[in-house]
Amino acid sequence: MNYADSKFNTISLPNARVKIYPDGTQELLVCSKGIFNPEGIESSSRKAATVPECNEDTHTEQSALNERSIRRAQKAIKDYILCNDFTHFVTITINPQQLDRADWGAIIKPLNKWLDNRVQRKGLKYVLVPELHSDGKSIHLHGVVNGDALRLVDSGTVKVDGLKKPIKMSTYKRNHNGKPFHTVYNVSDWKYGFTTAIPLYGSRAAVAAYVGKYLEKDLQKIGGRIYLHSSNLEKPKVEYYHAAFDDIEVNAFNFNNVNIWWKYQLIEPKSDTTV
Numbered sequence: 001m002n003y004a005d006s007k008f009n010t011i012s013l014p015n016a017r018v019k020i021y022p023d024g025t026q027e028l029l030v031c032s033k034g035i036f037n038p039e040g041i042e043s044s045s046r047k048a049a050t051v052p053e054c055n056e057d058t059h060t061e062q063s064a065l066n067e068r069s070i071r072r073a074q075k076a077i078k079d080y081i082l083c084n085d086f087t088h089f090v091t092i093t094i095n096p097q098q099l100d101r102a103d104w105g106a107i108i109k110p111l112n113k114w115l116d117n118r119v120q121r122k123g124l125k126y127v128l129v130p131e132l133h134s135d136g137k138s139i140h141l142h143g144v145v146n147g148d149a150l151r152l153v154d155s156g157t158v159k160v161d162g163l164k165k166p167i168k169m170s171t172y173k174r175n176h177n178g179k180p181f182h183t184v185y186n187v188s189d190w191k192y193g194f195t196t197a198i199p200l201y202g203s204r205a206a207v208a209a210y211v212g213k214y215l216e217k218d219l220q221k222i223g224g225r226i227y228l229h230s231s232n233l234e235k236p237k238v239e240y241y242h243a244a245f246d247d248i249e250v251n252a253f254n255f256n257n258v259n260i261w262w263k264y265q266l267i268e269p270k271s272d273t274t275v
Contacts, residue, residue: 013037016243019236021082023204025268027236030243038240073226074212080127081208083234086144088152088185088197089207092128093140095193102137104130104223110192111141119230124149127229129214130222139222140193142214144200144207152185152197159184159198166196 013034019027092111094101101107118124128143157166158181166184167176187195200207215226 012242014240014242015245016241018239018241019079020239021079021236022234023082025082025205030245032245034242036240069221069226070215073215076229077127077129077212077215077227078205078208079236080229080233081144081211082204083236084125084146086125086127086146086200086207088145088147088150088199089142089211090126090128090145090187090195090197091140091142092187092190092195093193094138096138098192101139101193104139104225107139108223114190114192115228115230118149119232122149123232125230125233127211127227127233129211129227130225131214131217132222141228142211143227144211145197147185147197147199150187150197151189153188155184155186155196157184158182 014036015032015034016028016030017036018029021027094107099106099110115124115126119126124145126143126145128141130139130141132139155166157168158172159166160172160176161180163176172179172181182198182201185197187197
């Protein structure tokens with residue numbers, strides 16, 4: 001699909017960006033002004049333009065900044081999930097008898113060592129989101145991985161569609177036999193707490209939305225991080241153009257206090273790729 005009048009040139013910044021994903025999905029974003037910098041250096045106009053939709057009468061400035069960070073993180077996570085062959089959704093918890101699970105500084109060092117070892121030796125790919133338990137202090141992580149890079153063992157439990165928590169296989173056979181289920185595994189080489197790993201199912205886009213929702217539970221960063229990811233992840237192909245804004249017939253959006261309009265369109269292939 002040809003979106004543009006001409007490709008990027010050095011005279012002015014392009015106003016259109018197309019992300020192209022491995023399954024053929026294309027994401028088009030067209031702005032009323034040229035704000036995209038293919039060299040990766042954000043202009044002051046672009047920084048201003050990324051202020052999220054919010055009513056300043058009801059939202060504080062800090063809340064707006066937090067929401068902007070969350071939105072950027074959700075977009076990045078979506079790109080990673082659409083472009084990489086993740087196979088399992090993992091939950092990693094911390095045993096308080098081994099590490100202070102309320103102290104990110106105490107957690108991140110052994111966590112990074114464990115992750116880096118598997119990236120280098122096994123080709124682990126991961127995106128992980130740290131989250132606080134209901135007590136508001138203890139930290140655990142959710143995310144996606146390629147399961148063949150970890151030591152997974154059958155936990156003896158299954159995740160049944162419609163149930164929040166895994167159940168024993170004996171309970172499944174007794175009360176839920178015939179319903180779709182997914183085997184729950186444990187990551188046996190994580191020595192600092194309890195883990196689960198459940199095979200991914202459904203579309204990649206649905207998985208990305210599911211992981212992204214964990215970012216909305218708490219707008220504060222944990223240890224200064226919104227999410228963690230390995231450095232070996234693929235990203236979508238990105239192209240920049242000069243496009244005729246008025247000729248693009250998709251919905252337009254305006255961000256408060258920013259004199260820039262955006263038009264967004266997602267073009268999906270006929271059949272969605274599943275994980």
